[in-house]
Amino acid sequence: MRSQLLGILVVAIVFAGDGFAQTGSPDGWLNPDWNKPAITGANRKPAPRRSLTGMWAPAEGPGAGTQAQGVQLKPNNGRPENELPYTPYGRQLYNSHRALEGKDSVLPGNDNDPRNRCEPLGVPRYNHYNIRLTQFFQDEYKVAILYHYDNRWRVIWTDGRRLPKLVDGGVEIGGELREPRFFGYSVGRWTDDYTFEVQTIGMMPDDRVWLDSTGRPLSEQARITETFRRVDADTLVWSETIDDPKIYTRPWEALRMTFRLHDPRTDIQEYYCSPSEQENYNKVFGNPAAGTKGAP
Amino acid sequence: MRTALFVALVAVVVGVLATAPLSAHHGAAAYDVGKKVVLKGTVKEWIYSNPHCLLTLEVAGEDGQVVRWIVEGQAPNVVFPAGYRKDTFTFGDQVTVTVEPVKNGRPLGRILAAVTADGKTLGAASSQSTTPSVNQP
Numbered sequence: 001m002r003s004q005l006l007g008i009l010v011v012a013i014v015f016a017g018d019g020f021a022q023t024g025s026p027d028g029w030l031n032p033d034w035n036k037p038a039i040t041g042a043n044r045k046p047a048p049r050r051s052l053t054g055m056w057a058p059a060e061g062p063g064a065g066t067q068a069q070g071v072q073l074k075p076n077n078g079r080p081e082n083e084l085p086y087t088p089y090g091r092q093l094y095n096s097h098r099a100l101e102g103k104d105s106v107l108p109g110n111d112n113d114p115r116n117r118c119e120p121l122g123v124p125r126y127n128h129y130n131i132r133l134t135q136f137f138q139d140e141y142k143v144a145i146l147y148h149y150d151n152r153w154r155v156i157w158t159d160g161r162r163l164p165k166l167v168d169g170g171v172e173i174g175g176e177l178r179e180p181r182f183f184g185y186s187v188g189r190w191t192d193d194y195t196f197e198v199q200t201i202g203m204m205p206d207d208r209v210w211l212d213s214t215g216r217p218l219s220e221q222a223r224i225t226e227t228f229r230r231v232d233a234d235t236l237v238w239s240e241t242i243d244d245p246k247i248y249t250r251p252w253e254a255l256r257m258t259f260r261l262h263d264p265r266t267d268i269q270e271y272y273c274s275p276s277e278q279e280n281y282n283k284v285f286g287n288p289a290a291g292t293k294g295a296p
Numbered sequence: 297m298r299t300a301l302f303v304a305l306v307a308v309v310v311g312v313l314a315t316a317p318l319s320a321h322h323g324a325a326a327y328d329v330g331k332k333v334v335l336k337g338t339v340k341e342w343i344y345s346n347p348h349c350l351l352t353l354e355v356a357g358e359d360g361q362v363v364r365w366i367v368e369g370q371a372p373n374v375v376f377p378a379g380y381r382k383d384t385f386t387f388g389d390q391v392t393v394t395v396e397p398v399k400n401g402r403p404l405g406r407i408l409a410a411v412t413a414d415g416k417t418l419g420a421a422s423s424q425s426t427t428p429s430v431n432q433p
Contacts, residue, residue, distance in 0.1 A: 107325055268373070281350070
């Protein structure tokens with residue numbers, strides 16, 4: 001009898017303590033819950049100290065992170081307030097990009113977006129490309145972000161190491177030249193118990209990566225500052241500022257998006273860029289839609 | 297030929313769509329944005345795959361001519377919340393699909409809505425915010 005009561009108690013604690021409402025959960029495989037109740041004074045819980053751990057997604061729903069028309073705060077729609085402060089070289093570079101999105105978009109098959117060759121998007125474009133269910137893990141040395149698109153992940157070091165020095169051709173670490181990387185070199189620190197600031201440098205040169213799906217450029221001279229502010233247990237605000245003197249005349253803010261905590265057991269569907277699937281899509285649909293080669 | 301293709305359509309509605317899908321992968325430049333075409337046809341193939349799902353339909357026109365349409369949705373993870381699954385369409389199903397056609401007159405489009413063989417109604421095969429964006433100007 002005592003063991004039965006204990007068992008009931010354990011079950012009650014387990015199911016009462018996770019704090020997540022069960023939605024569609026066929027055979028335990030949880031579907032994403034995109035209809036969560038709003039956070040109000042009644043259900044707001046305090047944020048944990050110095051923790052970003054969890055599965056996060058745009059609070060406004062699955063489409064809010066798409067950013068098809070360009071970075072969230074500056075969509076490439078031709079409005080004067082969204083015009084970026086290009087340097088002459090930056091504008092020349094932008095004009096050389098043939099994007100499938102934005103005010104200067106071209107037809108499918110006529111683009112030169114590295115994404116369509118399944119190239120890694122790099123930092124910070126992963127922040128601006130269909131960002132949906134995004135997992136954060138951390139230990140005493142680092143924070144890891146697992147992006148949904150293409151199952152990509154990055155590491156932000158928190159063990160006190162310094163940000164490398166940005167130099168021609170890459171970064172300098174311990175007097176040695178290190179190679180540029182798609183994800184750059186990131187270090188982060190807690191500026192208070194609920195605010196995590198990340199600096200990233202040493203990304204790929206401007207012939208390898210774009211900033212967003214409308215062909216805005218980014219160069220190897222870029223310095224990205226991200227701030228993650230844990231507003232409460234269920235809410236995270238992810239901000240990003242771009243400082244790239246080769247491309248832009250001044251720093252500017254590209255992202256300030258609110259994310260909502262999701263059940264950590266949520267099943268995430270694959271969202272790979274597969275070269276063979278890409279090729280088949282272009283053959284069957286993309287090229288005919290653009291009026292170029294292919295069927296039907 | 298182009299005329300023949302459009303004779304095959306059950307209905308054509310022109311107008312600005314209040315719920316135009318958010319393009320997410322391959323852009324909107326190819327589409328005749330605002331045009332809506334309703335297709336009633338027979339499913340030949342449903343590819344539930346990245347980068348975009350593709351539905352092949354055979355649509356018979358009033359003159360008996362059968363036109364093969366290929367219409368797209370977004371990637372599986374994007375259309376999943378809208379109810380699209382791997383077996384939403386199967387070979388031989390009789391379905392009704394509302395699409396936004398491409399500009400060049402070919403029988404291609406993107407899915408705005410669908411009524412499956414068992415009568416289930418689905419919305420756009422694209423991503424939508426659950427609430428209007430407050431961040432994008």
